[in-house]
Amino acid sequence: MTDTHPVEMSTPAAPRPVTPSTILAEVVRDMRERLEGIDGLDRSILASAARAEALAAGLDPYLDLCTTAESAALADLALRTAHRDWDANPSSIPEVRLEQEMLSGHVEGQALKFLVFACAARRVLEIGMFTGYSALAMAEELGEAGEVVACEIDADVATFARECFDRSPVGRRITIEVGPAGETLRRLDDRCRAGDVAPFDFVFIDADKPGYLGYLDLLLEGSLLAPRALIAVDNTLLQGEPYAAGTTASVNGAAMATFNAALTYDDRVEQVVLPLRDGLTLIRRVPDRAR
Numbered sequence: 001m002t003d004t005h006p007v008e009m010s011t012p013a014a015p016r017p018v019t020p021s022t023i024l025a026e027v028v029r030d031m032r033e034r035l036e037g038i039d040g041l042d043r044s045i046l047a048s049a050a051r052a053e054a055l056a057a058g059l060d061p062y063l064d065l066c067t068t069a070e071s072a073a074l075a076d077l078a079l080r081t082a083h084r085d086w087d088a089n090p091s092s093i094p095e096v097r098l099e100q101e102m103l104s105g106h107v108e109g110q111a112l113k114f115l116v117f118a119c120a121a122r123r124v125l126e127i128g129m130f131t132g133y134s135a136l137a138m139a140e141e142l143g144e145a146g147e148v149v150a151c152e153i154d155a156d157v158a159t160f161a162r163e164c165f166d167r168s169p170v171g172r173r174i175t176i177e178v179g180p181a182g183e184t185l186r187r188l189d190d191r192c193r194a195g196d197v198a199p200f201d202f203v204f205i206d207a208d209k210p211g212y213l214g215y216l217d218l219l220l221e222g223s224l225l226a227p228r229a230l231i232a233v234d235n236t237l238l239q240g241e242p243y244a245a246g247t248t249a250s251v252n253g254a255a256m257a258t259f260n261a262a263l264t265y266d267d268r269v270e271q272v273v274l275p276l277r278d279g280l281t282l283i284r285r286v287p288d289r290a291r
């Protein structure tokens with residue numbers, strides 16, 4: 001295999017905080033440092049600030065520590081993603097900004113593996129693949145006959161992911177569909193309806209946030225889902241923007257707030273929002289649409 005994306009030996013920059021808990025940890029640390037500069041401040045206020053910081057900053061490392069270790073192939077993929085200079089290799093798609101922080105990572109990858117296991121999935125659909133961490137994690141949980149179909153709009157990042165998949169014993173279980181996910185989904189929907197391919201048991205939505213509602217509608221109204229299919233949607237807490245007062249919502253934050261509100265009143269589904277990383281919402285169809 002030609003490795004066109006070798007891991008350089010430079011130290012990658014630490015990922016910036018992109019989840020409610022890591023942003024909270026940063027805000028609380030800044031607050032505690034500023035409080036320390038105030039002469040004569042009641043020591044109990046400083047102690048409370050230090051405790052708040054420990055609670056916020058300690059959560060993710062502890063989750064990481066207590067979660068089953070990732071495979072060597074996943075660790076390698078994460079390392080390669082961290083070492084790539086994404087600023088020097090921008091996406092050719094104007095609306096896509098690729099960055100290492102897009103990668104879901106160890107704890108969320110393990111959670112996805114559990115979900116794939118719990119619904120005994122044989123066919124998995126991923127909408128938004130990036131360098132393939134979540135696709136590979138889910139593929140690791142499938143049997144030999146299982147398949148992950150992963151949609152990715154950026155051809156270069158898809159090539160990068162394929163190189164990583166080729167380094168894993170289960171990488172051949174992943175089929176990459178390059179192109180806008182909406183088009184890919186409509187094509188796959190036609191094939192499922194025609195009986196060319198089996199529908200999907202598990203779907204992970206993790207692409208352009210303004211596209212989420214359209215993807216969900218297509219899934220719920222079309223032929224892509226197996227009867228007991230589960231859908232997991234990433235970034236539904238979008239750095240706290242949908243709920244934190246005083247936060248200015250970005251385009252993505254506004255899109256997630258709209259998505260969450262629509263889902264809350266959608267009687268086609270039941271859902272639960274898990275505060276895992278940047279928010280993971282689990283959705284299932286209600287067969288008779290009765291609550």
Ligand SMILES: C[S@@+](CC[C@H](N)C(=O)[O-])C[C@H]1O[C@@H](n2cnc3c(N)ncnc32)[C@H](O)[C@@H]1O
Pocket residue numbers: 096102103104105127128129130131132133134135151152153154157179180181182206207208211
């Ligand atoms: C957050 S990343 C996915 C992370 C990946 N699921 C993981 O866990 O490592 C989002 C990806 O969606 C892709 N994307 C954005 N818009 C898309 C679209 N319309 N169709 C398909 N992929 C898209 C981006 O290029 C990016 O690679």
